[in-house]
Every structure is written in structure tokens, then in C-alpha cells.
Amino acid sequence: FVHLFYADLAEECVGAIARVPEPKRLYLSTDTADKAAHIERVVAAAGLSDRADIRVFPNRGFDVGPFLVGFREEIRRHELILRLHGKKSTQLGEAGAVWRREILDALVGDAQRVSVLLSALRRRPELGMVFPEHCNRQKNPFLRLLSFLTWSVPRRDDHGSIRNGA
Numbered sequence: 001f002v003h004l005f006y007a008d009l010a011e012e013c014v015g016a017i018a019r020v021p022e023p024k025r026l027y028l029s030t031d032t033a034d035k036a037a038h039i040e041r042v043v044a045a046a047g048l049s050d051r052a053d054i055r056v057f058p059n060r061g062f063d064v065g066p067f068l069v070g071f072r073e074e075i076r077r078h079e080l081i082l083r084l085h086g087k088k089s090t091q092l093g094e095a096g097a098v099w100r101r102e103i104l105d106a107l108v109g110d111a112q113r114v115s116v117l118l119s120a121l122r123r124r125p126e127l128g129m130v131f132p133e134h135c136n137r138q139k140n141p142f143l144r145l146l147s148f149l150t151w152s153v154p155r156r157d158d159h160g161s162i163r164n165g166a
Contacts, residue, residue: 001027001071002084003063007035010042012101016108018046021081021115026052027074029066031059063087064153080121082107106132 002013002140006077007030016106017026026048030036036056057066063085068075075081101122105132117130139144 001029001067001075001081002086003029003066004035004039004086005031005059006086006087006088007038009088010039010068011098012104013084013086014039014042014046014048016084016104017082017106018048019111019114021111021118025074025078027071028052028054029057029063029070030054031057060150103132 002017004010004013010028014026017024026043028039028043030039033056036054039054040049040052041053043049055066055070057070067083084107087096087100089099092099106113107117121127121130
């Protein structure tokens, strides 16, 4: 599931998704028909058209609205999902692009990384989700919410294994 407000990030995001092993479905959203047409061309060039569902939603609810509301039925059909956001963080300048690439690399940087994450999620369903470890634990509102709910936030140990930690 990818929301692409910035359609020029389609190549980067679709390329990342291409590293996820089979079987897979692509659910992509954006806010205009012109952007959807561009995304469709990128998906076709990657040979993934037969697995793609591209939709246009109003620019409301940031990337969360299209995901949770627009694809709610599709979310329910899958045991595991990958959620990406084609975000530029323009206020950060080039640092925003570096941050985006680091996040993509942490989640789908190569086939081995994807395999490790999928294996961990299948082996330990209580994990629920994974996200890049470098997320700022003090400023990230999602991590603060997890702490408030007293959920355990898994972390990597010195050997790269996933372990639980707050």
C-alpha cells in the first residue's frame, strides 16, 4: 500500500516494492487522474500492471485517509502488508530525500532484508508491525502512542535479531 502525493517518487517506491517476493498485490493511491496515469506507466514499465490497483482519492487525511478508508476492504484480505508513503519532507531539503531513502532501505533495501522481516512477522505474529529502528522515539507520535498503550516496541539486539523492548 503506497500513497503517492508526489508522483515523481513512483519509480523509487515501485522499485522498492519490486524487491518484495511473490505473491504480492500493489495498492497505490494519489490525488489526481494525471498523477494516477503517470503511476500507471511506471507500474507497467516494472511489469506489475496485472497486480496493481491504482486509485484517486481527494487530498484529505494525508496518506492515512486513502489507506484506512480507501483501501479498508483490501487491508482485511491480507495477512501481511507493507505500508509506504511517497513523502518528500520538502521542509528538510535534501535531508528529506536522504531520510526517505533510509526508510525504504530499512524496510525493503534488498531481498535478504525483506526475507528477514517477513520471516519475523510470520514466526512471531505478536510483533504486529515493523518500522525503521532509526525513528526518533521521543518525537514520533506513533511511538509515544504505543508507549501510552503499554505495547512493547521490538528492537534489534547487537546480533540483528528482533527482540522486545520499550
